[in-house]
Amino acid sequence: MANEDDPTVPVVCPECDTESQVPLSSVGETVESHNERLHDGEEVAEIDPAIAERVQDLVAADLGLLDDAGDSQ
Numbered sequence: 001m002a003n004e005d006d007p008t009v010p011v012v013c014p015e016c017d018t019e020s021q022v023p024l025s026s027v028g029e030t031v032e033s034h035n036e037r038l039h040d041g042e043e044v045a046e047i048d049p050a051i052a053e054r055v056q057d058l059v060a061a062d063l064g065l066l067d068d069a070g071d072s073q
């Protein structure tokens with residue numbers, strides 16, 4: 001159930017051809033779970049690149065998402 005005080009961000013998955021609105025507070029978890037379940041842990045789904053720059057800092061600061069992407073390359 002969406003809380004109007006909790007901003008949502010669009011998450012897109014080019015392989016699934018889906019887009020969904022995910023609360024900012026859980027977007028990292030949602031993206032990670034999606035990728036683990038459907039894409040064998042590959043980083044396929046992501047925050048819509050059109051706004052990713054804007055929310056990236058918030059998400060990274062909140063969840064440590066960027067610092068945790070160590071072993072994909």
Ligand SMILES: [Zn+2]
Binds near residue numbers: 016
């Ligand atoms: Zn997907």
